[in-house]
Amino acid sequence: MIAVPSSELVRLAGLNFGYGGAPLLCDVSLDVPTGKFLTLLGPSGCGKTTLLKLIGGYLKPQSGSILLRGKDLTHTPPEERGIGMVFQNYALFPHLSAKRNISFSLDVRGVAKSERDDRVERMLDLVGLTKFERDRLPALLSGGQQQRVALARALVFRPDLLLLDEPLANLDRHLRDQLRNELRRLQEQTGVTAVMVTHDQEEAMAISDFVGVMNEGKLLQIGSPKEIYHRPETPFVARFMGPANIFSADFPGASREKPLMIRPEQVVLGEAADHCSWSVPGTILSVSFLGPDMMVQVTTNGGLSLMVRVRSCDSIVHGKGIGPGQEIRVGIPSHALWQIPGSDGEGIST
């Protein structure tokens, strides 16, 4: 059982789900702490959206249970769960104005008109929708505005839990970065517990308190963004979170049975390598320019191939310059080396 230490709002225990053939979700257990932002991360088809729909009540699990504040919701229909959800394409009601979309949850609850208008107005201010946009039909709003309406609609009835299914996927990059920060600000301001689904690891790390990595219907690891990035429990998690050098080698204090990992930006090149606990001569194979960084492929004389990320403004680049065929010192600081405890085949070690 993977657990995040803290009092949990949501507890999922042994969830299984599938349509006949291969299961879409396999024995998923997880706690979501109150007031935190959890992101479920994984490639498409890994079951993350299915898990979100199970929490929302839009799908029923084959087995396992879903608890909200300790209350079993496994068989409760979505309208009685009181959970806000932002769907991938927002699912705004096309025949209702932005305002009426947002007030929908209050209308069906029979909230008095004055209170309803008040709450809708405050929500509209919070998500930053102008007066002009409030009475428009969704089709006349831009993607970013639709996203704000969907967020306001999911939050206006003050749910304990907010579910977000790839809420930023349909926006262009610039807007995505901006709304990512707004989303986090909104979550902190309202204090709502949030569970978001995404396939973008950068987005997941930037926004979340905790990240859960999924693959093939299984939850592989859950932890803070730093833990997941630097201390992955399986090679899959290591690779999914970003470029990784994964290899087997004899290092002091490391077992040869389990793979070692080091991130490209942690490998040291040039004279500075001599200060590392382990340094050897090597040769540059290739260099690719990525803007702020350069990705350098090196091979040590011992035959170990490594990706190295170097700042474009680094003195090593400006001094002698670096190019293919050049000989260079390669250093690995021992604190940066991580032995991956689990393997992808057997799933997770708990």
Added chain:
Amino acid sequence: MNPRPYLLAGPAATLLIGLLVCPLLLVIRVSLYQPANGRGFFTPGTWTLANHSALMDAHGLGLVGYTIAFGAMIAVVVVMVSFPLALFLRSLNFPLQRLAIAGITLPKFASVLVILFGLQQLLGDTGPVNRMLLTWGIVSEPLRMMRGLFGALLGEVFLILPYAVILLFVQVLEIDPILESSARGLGASRWQVFRRITLPLAMPGLVLAGQLALVWGMGAFLGPLLLGSPENTTLSVEIQRQAFEYGRWPRAAALSIQLILAIGICLGALTFLHNQVSGRRLGGDR
């Protein structure tokens, strides 16, 4: 102006002018002749409004009223039956859905007369349904289902239903089920989801299906003729009677114009009503 797109409408326009506009003008002229004096269809060279004013008497108004009521009943019944059926079809999975649609359109492959005579046999006073009811003692004398309003309605509904179902099915297929899911997530009960999401989004289709059924029902001929009562009947049946039984062609022509006007007014009223309702929904607060 590029004339090419207009050429595409050429064949249809030719048909429309040749088979609808020209005969219609002819009908208008015929309705203004005096009735035939023993020979021919009418008295040539005469002008009168008598054929039209004759419709304003009790019998004429009764005919128009019955026709409108018949069309309205058809529209209501057809929409009430086809809407749930269309929603049901939407909920089916692919192979089953195809099969169900094939089943619904299948009667359209049979001749209209075969269907109506079949219904007459099935539900007639001595038909199998009545025999069964009598045998089981549910009724003491045959239930009169044919030769009356019920029979005429049933026949016409049976003929119109497949079109209305297909039309509505296409409309409800456009409604993304995620909208209904999301409404439930926001706290709406199944009924509230239907009332506030499904129904308004299906409304254009419902109005269209209602208009189709209304036009068809008001113009209904074979159903009322074969399964309806001989006394109360629609304008179409009366037109046929006036022309072919009594030989009063100018009167039949006047009735035809009356029917077209009545259908036009009813369609206009329905459209106006729909625009009022949808306008209020968009602009208003509740």
